[in-house]
Amino acid sequence: MPIPQLSLQEIYGDISEQQAKRYATLKESFTQKYGRAPDFFSRAPGRVNIIGEHIDYHGYGVLPMSINQDIVCAVAVNHDKPVLRLANTQSQYKDFICTVDEVAIKGIDWHEYFLCGWKGVVENASLSSPCGMDVMLDGCVPKSSGLSSSSALVCCAAMCTARANQKEYEQVVIADLCAKCEKYIGTMGGGMDQSICFLGEVGKAKQIEFNPLRATTCHLPESISFVISNSLTEINKAAPCSQFNVRVVEGRAAAQILAKNHGLEWRSFKKLKQVQDALGKSFDEMMELVKAELEPGLYTRQQLQEKLEVTDEELLSVMLSPQTQTVQQFNVHNRAMHVFSEAARVHKTSATADASDGEKELGRLMTESHVSCSQLYECSSPELDELTAICRDAGALGSRLTGAGWGGCAVSVVPTEQLASFLDKVRENFYSKDPERMARVETALFATKPGSGAAYLCL
Structure with a gap:
């Protein structure tokens, strides 16, 4: 199915009137900036992952939903001038301009995420002379919050580029393309964020599987609401040698050691799911293998070389990435235990979501997920641990980090x-005790529901 063109009502439902004012303001700002009205609007939503954290890039399915918070781009096509002019409604983000043959991704400024999406489409469609664009972006997905603001921007940019150059993509195709685009900026992620961005539906969560990409609707209990609470601390997952990129390599190391232990052609294994599929074992059986075959604690780089019987140079080529080539220690046991147990929780959630006590089971699994993320994957933070505990004490059936x-x-x-x-x-026990948190509480704490996927706007 191609990317749809939808009305404000179809996308935003009961808040479409509020959104109409936003789009009118964006159109006016665009016209003042560029001296003409935009040709079209593109929007791409953020997402919240209900369960299934840090397992998509290990090959496993996830259970996210798209949300109403989104990135919107107003676009006018420059047919006669091969120039990209990018602006943002938020003044802290500086304008950017370059010709289409000067595009270079050098850092992690906001415009470079746009360039990732642009470059992906230009290369995929083999556009020798891509047209220029005037673009103004307006975003309400909190930056570096775990709600996928960067992926929403990459997806929105790819949509803008495709439409400006009269290229049409099926949703699953452009989702896969956008997942690969983020590698231009140094993020070694999976495809969850981009997939739910394009495949999201109002009122529905999606269980998303990979290779091939496919989405199944998950029916959630009608008696529950989802609440997002921002810890107001941030991480840059695209930074060189970030913990995010290290986790990708630690999972790959676990996969390759397990594959070698079982006589498989281990060099071809990059993901833990590939090993499970090759061995034909259940999640419980894979966790038993991890306990038996991967030592707890840290492996040094030399120990990995000895395990795999390779030189350091070979280790670089078969396991490490440009972003992680200086890493010296790897916790493969705990990372693999998290991945297999978390993948099992996704399946349990999908199987029990519409049961009579589905909401309680969902809450229990979400809390288990946070404990695993905190203790085994070590991707939580003191603020997130505090916040999730406060949420459970405040009446949540379950609470976990997301993103x-x-x-x-x-x-x-x-x-x-x-x-x-x-x-x-939650407002009283987490936000009101810190003036800086309290000043941002209106955008940091809110209830949400599954929203529409990416679309072009007809206004």
Whole structure:
């Protein structure tokens, strides 16, 4: 199915009137900036991952939903001038301009995420003479919060580039393309964020599987609400040698050691799911293998070489990435235990979501997920651990970090009838005790529901 063109009502439902004012303001700002009205609008939503953290890039399915918070781009096509002019409605983000043959991704400024999406489409479609664009971006997905603001920007940029150059993509194709685009900026992620961005539906969560990409609707209990709470601490997951990129390599190391132990052609294994599929074992059986065959604690780089019987140069080529080539220690046991147990939790959630006590089971699994993220994958933070505990004490059935972690947001599942009191308690016990947090509480704490996927706007 191609990317749809939708109305404000179809995308935003009961908040479409509020969004109409936003788009009108964006159109006016664009016209003042560039001296003409935009030709079209593209929007790409952020997402919240209900369960299934840090397992998509190890090959496993996840259970996210898209949200109403989104990135919107107003675009006018420059047919006669091969120049990209990028602007942002938020003044802290500087304008950017370059010709289409000067595009270079050098850092992690906001415009370079746009260039990732642009470059992906230009290369995929073999555009020898891509047209220029005037673009103004307006975003309401909190930056570095775990709600996928960067991926939403990459997806929105790819949509803008495709439409400006009269290229049409199927949703699953451009989702896969955008997942690969982020590697231009140094992020070694999976495809969850981009997939739910394009495949999201109003009122529905999606269980997303990979290789091939496919999405199955997950029916969640009607009696619950999801609440996002931002810890207001941030991580840059694209930074060289970031913990995010190290986790990718640690999972790869676990996969290759397990594959070698079982006589497989281990050099071809990059993901833990590939090993499980090759061995034909259950999640419980894979966790038993991890306990038996991977030592707890840290492996040194030399120990990995000895395990795999390779030189350091070979280790660089078969396991490490440009972003992680200086890493010296790897915790392969705990990372693999998290991945297999978390993948099992995704399957359990999908199987029990519409059961009579599905909301309680969902909450229990979400809390288990956070404990695993904190203790085994070590991607939580003191603020997130504090925040999720406060959320559970305030009445959440379950609460966990969502997104990359090391800061950012938590997601909690709350009985809808208790939503108001829950929000009051979290506001009082986490935000009001810190003036800086309290000053941002209106955008940091909110209930949400599954929203529409990416679309072009007809206004």
